Amino acid sequence: MALTLQVTDIMKSYDGKAALKGCSFVFDSAGVYALMGPNGSGKSTFLRICALLEKPDHGDVSYFSGEGVLPPDRGLRRRITMVLPRVGVFNTSVFGNAAYGLHMRGYPGRETERRVHRALEAVGLVPKQRQNALTLSSGETQRLGLARALVIEPELLFLDEPTASIDEENRSIVEEIILRLKGEGRTTVVITTHDREQAERLAGRVILMHAGGIVGEKPKIE
Amino acid sequence: MDFIAEGFKKAFVLIVHFDGELLGIIALSLKVSGLALVISSVAGLPTGAFIALKRIPAKGALISVMNTFMGLPPVVAGLFLYLLLSRSGPLGFMGLLYTPWAMVAAQTVLAFPIVTSLTHAAVVGVDPIIRQASMTLGASPFQVTRTIVAEARYGILSGVMAAFGRVMAEVGAILIVGGNIAGRTRVMTTAIALETDKGNFELALALGIILLAISLMINVLLHLVQRKGSLRTELWL
Numbered sequence: 001m002a003l004t005l006q007v008t009d010i011m012k013s014y015d016g017k018a019a020l021k022g023c024s025f026v027f028d029s030a031g032v033y034a035l036m037g038p039n040g041s042g043k044s045t046f047l048r049i050c051a052l053l054e055k056p057d058h059g060d061v062s063y064f065s066g067e068g069v070l071p072p073d074r075g076l077r078r079r080i081t082m083v084l085p086r087v088g089v090f091n092t093s094v095f096g097n098a099a100y101g102l103h104m105r106g107y108p109g110r111e112t113e114r115r116v117h118r119a120l121e122a123v124g125l126v127p128k129q130r131q132n133a134l135t136l137s138s139g140e141t142q143r144l145g146l147a148r149a150l151v152i153e154p155e156l157l158f159l160d161e162p163t164a165s166i167d168e169e170n171r172s173i174v175e176e177i178i179l180r181l182k183g184e185g186r187t188t189v190v191i192t193t194h195d196r197e198q199a200e201r202l203a204g205r206v207i208l209m210h211a212g213g214i215v216g217e218k219p220k221i222e
Numbered sequence: 223m224d225f226i227a228e229g230f231k232k233a234f235v236l237i238v239h240f241d242g243e244l245l246g247i248i249a250l251s252l253k254v255s256g257l258a259l260v261i262s263s264v265a266g267l268p269t270g271a272f273i274a275l276k277r278i279p280a281k282g283a284l285i286s287v288m289n290t291f292m293g294l295p296p297v298v299a300g301l302f303l304y305l306l307l308s309r310s311g312p313l314g315f316m317g318l319l320y321t322p323w324a325m326v327a328a329q330t331v332l333a334f335p336i337v338t339s340l341t342h343a344a345v346v347g348v349d350p351i352i353r354q355a356s357m358t359l360g361a362s363p364f365q366v367t368r369t370i371v372a373e374a375r376y377g378i379l380s381g382v383m384a385a386f387g388r389v390m391a392e393v394g395a396i397l398i399v400g401g402n403i404a405g406r407t408r409v410m411t412t413a414i415a416l417e418t419d420k421g422n423f424e425l426a427l428a429l430g431i432i433l434l435a436i437s438l439m440i441n442v443l444l445h446l447v448q449r450k451g452s453l454r455t456e457l458w459l
Contacts, residue, residue: 053357081359084351090373149358149359
């Protein structure tokens with residue numbers, strides 16, 4: 001993989017309550033990583049800090065590529081993305097939502113259309129591309145969130161509870177896409193989940209979190 | 223009841239005869255209020271969005287002041303502007319008193335807090351997840367702001383509509399700074415006030431009906447623009 005993420009001793013607290021207590025990890029190979037742990041164990045906070053959405057109170061989040069440490073600027077931010085648990089769809093069409101990341105990067109119309117179509121096809125939302133995204137079901141919204149991330153072809157993709165509140169059918173679509181990305185080997189995927197079986201199904205490495213700390217890693221037999 | 227029937231009849235007659243004086247009054251009303259609305263929107267929209275999105279000192283106090291000014295009595299606004307623009311006032315040298323420009327200024331003063339406050343409320347009301355989603359998808363700070371404002375577009379347009387309603391209906395401020403001079407600064411509301419004073423109720427009522435009809439048309443038009451705007455935003459996004 002082109003990007004390596006090294007997290008060193010990060011701490012974060014909200015209103016005096018510690019959410020992360022010195023977590024360190026290196027994401028250094030392409031594949032799927034699963035962060036597992038009970039609610040409140042700090043999975044989401046860890047993910048948000050890794051995705052550069054929040055700064056840690058203490059510790060370092062460093063991205064490396066061939067040429068050394070990358071500054072946490074827009075150039076780097078545009079190589080990674082995160083799908084939030086509630087997704088956060090924009091009040092526009094499904095197509096408009098999926099194309100957002102490409103518009104922000106100034107992609108030409110034809111390329112945008114090609115990529116959006118491919119991403120919407122992957123998540124099965126082509127028939128709904130003209131529909132307002134706010135009218136989608138929660139499962140479809142999750143899939144749209146994934147499509148929105150896929151179009152920008154990120155090197156690192158963070159998925160925060162991507163299947164927490166969706167039905168079986170939608171879950172298997174999401175999982176299929178994660179496995180496809182794993183197979184392609186171009187994107188590192190980091191997901192949070194508290195579903196042990198899902199972590200087993202998807203991830204090459206399962207990181208266990210508890211009470212704000214990384215308590216171990218469960219090696220997975222491939 | 224006769225007054226009302228007579229009023230409707232007179233309004234109809236005035237409209238179908240394209241009365242020159244009446245058309246002049248309508249045109250000036252639209253020009254003054256339209257220009258005031260454009261100026262207050264151009265200034266109020268970014269101001270409201272700025273207050274909503276940036277960390278600024280005394281934000282709460284600023285919002286309270288803006289909300290208070292939303293209810294600024296037009297006569298008070300007119301009085302202040304009159305004092306500023308009168309010959310002995312600090313801006314007297316500009317010679318704007320009793321001109322349509324003074325009326326535009328007065329209505330801008332009235333519309334600006336409405337556009338600003340309601341834009342602020344609309345932007346603050348946008349779910350914080352929109353900002354985060356926008357950031358995760360690689361938007362620059364300016365693009366994030368643009369996305370949040372675009373999400374607030376319906377609320378913002380409601381603010382602009384409310385401001386338009388206020389300035390079209392307003393009489394106190396423009397009467398003081400405009401003077402209701404026939405052919406120069408007479409607009410629909412000041413004409414209605416004058417005709418009512420003269421006991422010319424049918425004409426006053428006719429003018430009122432026309433004013434309401436124009437307001438209705440413009441609101442319908444804005445509603446259509448709003449719908450079309452949402453489609454355009456879809457394409458843009």
